[in-house]
Amino acid sequence: MTLQLNWSQAKTLFQRLGSVIGLLLLFIVLSVLSPDFLTTGNLLTVLRQVSINALIAFGMTFVILSGGIDLSVGAILAFTGAITASLMAAGHGMVLSVGAGLALGAVLGMVNGALVSWGRVAPFIATLGTVTLLRGLTLAYTQGSPIPVTNPGFAMLGGGYIANLIPLPVIWMAVAFILCGFLLRGTVFGRHVVAIGGNEEAARLSGVRISPMKLAIYGLSGLLSAFAGVVLTSRLYSAQATAGAGYELDAIAAVVLGGTSLAGGRGWLFGTLIGALLIGFLNNGLNLLGVSSFYQQVVKGIVILIAVLLDRRQ
Amino acid sequence: MATPLVSMHDIHKAFGPVKVLEGVDFELIAGEVHALMGENGAGKSTLMKILTGIYAPDSGTIQVDGKPVSITTPADAEKYGIAIIHQELNLIPALSVADNLFLGREIQRFGLLDRKAMVKKAMEWLAQVGMEKLDPDTLVERLSVGTQQMVEIARALGQNARVLIMDEPTAALTEHETTTLFKLIRALREKGTGIVYVSHRMEEIFALCDRISVLRDGKFVGTRPVPGLAFDEVVKMMVGRTLEARFPARTSTPGKVRLQVEHISGGMVKDVSFDLRSGEVLGVSGLLGAGRTELARLLFGLDKPSEGRVLLDGEVVTATNPNQAIHAGFGFLTEDRKAQGLVLDLSLRENVSLPRVPAHIGLVDRRGEKTQTRGLIEALKIRTRDMELNVSALSGGNQQKVVLAKWLALKPRVLILDEPTRGVDVGGKAEIYHIINQLAEQGVAILMISSELPEVLAMSDRILVMHEGHATALLEAHGATQETVMTAATGGH
Numbered sequence: 001m002t003l004q005l006n007w008s009q010a011k012t013l014f015q016r017l018g019s020v021i022g023l024l025l026l027f028i029v030l031s032v033l034s035p036d037f038l039t040t041g042n043l044l045t046v047l048r049q050v051s052i053n054a055l056i057a058f059g060m061t062f063v064i065l066s067g068g069i070d071l072s073v074g075a076i077l078a079f080t081g082a083i084t085a086s087l088m089a090a091g092h093g094m095v096l097s098v099g100a101g102l103a104l105g106a107v108l109g110m111v112n113g114a115l116v117s118w119g120r121v122a123p124f125i126a127t128l129g130t131v132t133l134l135r136g137l138t139l140a141y142t143q144g145s146p147i148p149v150t151n152p153g154f155a156m157l158g159g160g161y162i163a164n165l166i167p168l169p170v171i172w173m174a175v176a177f178i179l180c181g182f183l184l185r186g187t188v189f190g191r192h193v194v195a196i197g198g199n200e201e202a203a204r205l206s207g208v209r210i211s212p213m214k215l216a217i218y219g220l221s222g223l224l225s226a227f228a229g230v231v232l233t234s235r236l237y238s239a240q241a242t243a244g245a246g247y248e249l250d251a252i253a254a255v256v257l258g259g260t261s262l263a264g265g266r267g268w269l270f271g272t273l274i275g276a277l278l279i280g281f282l283n284n285g286l287n288l289l290g291v292s293s294f295y296q297q298v299v300k301g302i303v304i305l306i307a308v309l310l311d312r313r314q
Numbered sequence: 315m316a317t318p319l320v321s322m323h324d325i326h327k328a329f330g331p332v333k334v335l336e337g338v339d340f341e342l343i344a345g346e347v348h349a350l351m352g353e354n355g356a357g358k359s360t361l362m363k364i365l366t367g368i369y370a371p372d373s374g375t376i377q378v379d380g381k382p383v384s385i386t387t388p389a390d391a392e393k394y395g396i397a398i399i400h401q402e403l404n405l406i407p408a409l410s411v412a413d414n415l416f417l418g419r420e421i422q423r424f425g426l427l428d429r430k431a432m433v434k435k436a437m438e439w440l441a442q443v444g445m446e447k448l449d450p451d452t453l454v455e456r457l458s459v460g461t462q463q464m465v466e467i468a469r470a471l472g473q474n475a476r477v478l479i480m481d482e483p484t485a486a487l488t489e490h491e492t493t494t495l496f497k498l499i500r501a502l503r504e505k506g507t508g509i510v511y512v513s514h515r516m517e518e519i520f521a522l523c524d525r526i527s528v529l530r531d532g533k534f535v536g537t538r539p540v541p542g543l544a545f546d547e548v549v550k551m552m553v554g555r556t557l558e559a560r561f562p563a564r565t566s567t568p569g570k571v572r573l574q575v576e577h578i579s580g581g582m583v584k585d586v587s588f589d590l591r592s593g594e595v596l597g598v599s600g601l602l603g604a605g606r607t608e609l610a611r612l613l614f615g616l617d618k619p620s621e622g623r624v625l626l627d628g629e630v631v632t633a634t635n636p637n638q639a640i641h642a643g644f645g646f647l648t649e650d651r652k653a654q655g656l657v658l659d660l661s662l663r664e665n666v667s668l669p670r671v672p673a674h675i676g677l678v679d680r681r682g683e684k685t686q687t688r689g690l691i692e693a694l695k696i697r698t699r700d701m702e703l704n705v706s707a708l709s710g711g712n713q714q715k716v717v718l719a720k721w722l723a724l725k726p727r728v729l730i731l732d733e734p735t736r737g738v739d740v741g742g743k744a745e746i747y748h749i750i751n752q753l754a755e756q757g758v759a760i761l762m763i764s765s766e767l768p769e770v771l772a773m774s775d776r777i778l779v780m781h782e783g784h785a786t787a788l789l790e791a792h793g794a795t796q797e798t799v800m801t802a803a804t805g806g807h
Binding site: 186187199208209 | 635
């Protein structure tokens, strides 16, 4: 029997494996260069740091796969974090406060979705507008000062450990990955996300209801951003108005590094996880090697550009 | 005989496993209008793309003025004086005529644009195509399609083109514009320009051209001088057999009325009424812009009717989006399968189940989906190794079958087919006709929009003819002729 591999399939496979190979290479290089790298403690710390970006990037994957982009994730994170923290500061219980924060995130995401679908605004512009709006609202609401959180149960969400070893945020990341992966590959919703990104007109003519789908897609991104906001607020014991600045770019970088096409219609969630890990381990490695934070940005930018150039299609 | 301006010999070209050209010869002499004919997918546009440097041939030689040349980029083609006027015009609407004429080769003085020189030169170039009255400062978006085409020709001539390739140049022109264009083409021929005329329109070709070359399924069939050539002979060269053999016999008998369209209006469509029976194929004929596709869009919930109503099996249907139309029992195969019918990055399986993914409470039923896809692949004889292959890897005919499969999976009561055999080769066409027959036998009511008259005549029970949004005739296909349909399509009586 001969194994015939379709050229486009082979190319896709290579592009997909590229990010995994990149991560492995980085792992090997850092293990050799720094004795502190390959320790359980360090690896778990990196995973915990990565989890916030990964949560956001999972939602971003759905948005980008559908042919859109969501710049508002960092702003949603800050706003919902502030609301959650202030609800608790006002004496409400943790479940209610977190629930309200998550619901708010989903609603804000759906507002993006409504602007994009019914308002026919380009996703870049629509979410750029909501960023500015939400950042302003957050500053006005917090008056620029942090809102402290004292609820011990809440502090566990971002700061707790399982078996005194695995940070809870890593668990959240794993659970979100499994749920989102299933949503993307195992449900009609996921199928329709990819179809919309691949050819929106064909999807519409096949009876896919585009507007409700976009509401749901951006809503999911908002929900995951809000969850990342809850975890971050919990870890820092306070909500900050400026939290999450620039997170949208890290999330987009993770998605793109993972091999998902910015044009939509092709990509995978596992790649996004790898992309987020790449960025996290790169940051960590450069720290361990004592590279100044100024040059860290330079290196990160170069890595992203190389990845995108390798990924470029004819 | 004079040395040919261009001669292409034994050209081969394949895209992956698909052989598009297999040993094609083509020769153009100065001062002739040479028609290049063949059915959709015969390889005409690929051959012209090779001549203009967009594709490189896998093998074969090209000579210009008797000397072997290699044309690997559009710039090479320009250097040898070969220019193409595309079907979709390539002008930038927001720029002026002069700006467009000099796009990429602007005249400069001291590094600045020399507008005066460009306008002056533009006027000379426009005069060459009989457009001396056109102000070079006019924005292109203000011009009619016919005038835009003249501007494109002026640009090609301005770049000293000696070989002009025209791809369906009259497709979007009015009668008057067509006359003007033909006058220009004849004048250019007198001056020794060689013109390749790619078209399906036999009447035009017989009126205008000196020689005809025919391609069929990527192979060169032959070149014939037009004087003394019979219509039927060209058709036979194109299809390889007589027309009768192209269409299978109709096998179904129409049953009870399934779809009633009553005085529907909206957009271009004006007050159209008709009935469609189960098991019936109603052909819809008309010229480009007659409102045929717009009628389909109204029925499918894509546009809103301003008046009239639609009844399906006696019940009023008001679909305001495709989703509702599909639930009511409509299917719609669109005319542009790549832009509207398929998601090219998805697999055959995923495309087939796009309108309705086999699922339980939102969870995809993989096994059910595979069974469904396998059944449809067999029923429609879709040729593919693997249902997981991207649909972009399939041939045009097989892609069209995938779109059909998509709708068959829903078991529609009314299936609208808009140009079902466009871009499909002859063999694939026959198979699609066979599928249409089978569907009709199963009682599906079929509305078949088509620009190919023989197809409409052979495959329909009745023919609805449209002209400028109105239904001008509803003919029994038995007894209708190309002439009676064309008369109604052009608004005559």
